[in-house]
Amino acid sequence: MGGTEHLTVQREGATLVLTLNRPEARNALSLPMLVGLYDGWVEADEDDTVRSIVLTGAGGAFCAGMDLKALAGDGMAGDQYRDRLRDDPDLHWKAMLRHHRPRKPVIAAVEGPCVAGGTEILQGTDIRVAAESATFGLFEVRRGLFPVGGSTVRLPRQIPRTHALEMLLTGRPYSAAEAAAIGLIGHVVPDGTALDAALEIAERVNACGPLAVEAVKASVYETAEMTETGGLAAELARGMPVFDTADAQEGARAFAEKRPPVFKRA
Structure with a gap:
């Protein structure tokens, strides 16, 4: 079973649980995290005993997106993984589900912030559960950036265009209740229970052919x-x-x- 210092992998029956594990940075994206994510998708694809995947985050956060502090400084840590990027320049897009779709259903379990790159990864998942205090949003335009993880294409296909454009063009945060109302997520559950709820859905999937x-x-x-x-x-x-x-x-x-x-x- 794979994993890196910023991405943990564990089995819950027939479900592979991938956990973004950089809580001190609200699970902001890092090279070790991206490598671990991609390897996790591949592991699920190749293991026929895996019937579903749950993606979640450690420490009460899902993912705060790109590490802007690292971007403004010396770049993201994880030099030991740079050969993976050299060998596969598309790896980070596959990790973020922009250029890869796992065969197995992917269920997101969101606690806390799921913003910028977090909301972009979310759009690559199939079923989405969020805690009441979770927050969503595409903040890139507020930083003079562009959400190149697929949001200008995917979001208007997943939620009504007027809501997609408001999220994309204002960069404002959305509560879990708002995200559910516009169809970005499917379930809102009490804080601290998103993973359990996602695993319950995964069990129902696993019981099917x-x-x-x-x-x-x-x-x-x-x-x-x-x-x-x-x-x-x-x-x-x-x-x-x-x-x-x-x-x-x-x-x-x-x-x-x-x-x-x-x-x-x-």
């Missing part, structure tokens, strides 16, 4: 920009093979026998 889950996720994203006619054709191409799997047969048997199914990813 893994081949079906992955096919459904893939279909949702690959048809998003298609016409309805094209999307429906792509859905059939993606979905019909699922009916021919042993897991589909097991699901039907388990229903008839009134027992939980035992899926084998086959």
Whole structure:
């Protein structure tokens, strides 16, 4: 199991939990964190016993975005990882889910600040849970910067355009209640319980047929920009093979026998 000094990895049953672990900096992005994140996505993709991923942050914060102090000074720490960036110049975008989409569902568990790069990573997740005191926002324009993590493209596709433009152009913070009202997050829970709530959702995902889950996720994203006619054709191409799997047969048997199914990813 991977991980770095700023990204911890642990298993909770069939769920891989990735924790941004730089609490003294409110989990601001660092090179060790980005390397650990990317390795975590790859580990989840390659391990068939992993059925879901939960992304969270340590110390009561999710992610405060880019480390502006490091950017203004000598740059981000983690020289020992720079060869990874040289070998794969796209690694940081894959880590932030800009240029990589894991096969398994990714559930965000947000406590505290989830701003700038944190809100950008959030847009690459599939299901989102936040604590009542969590805060969101894209602050880049306030610093004279541009949110190049994908927000000018993704945010207007995920929430109504008027809300996306207000978030992008004002750089103001949003409460968890506001974020839920505009559709950026799906659940608001008491402080300190976001991870538990995310793991509960992950357990529900894990109880489903893994081949079906992955096919459904893939279909949702690959048809998003298609016409309805094209999307429906792509859905059939993606979905019909699922009916021919042993897991589909097991699901039907388990229903008839009134027992939980035992899926084998086959």
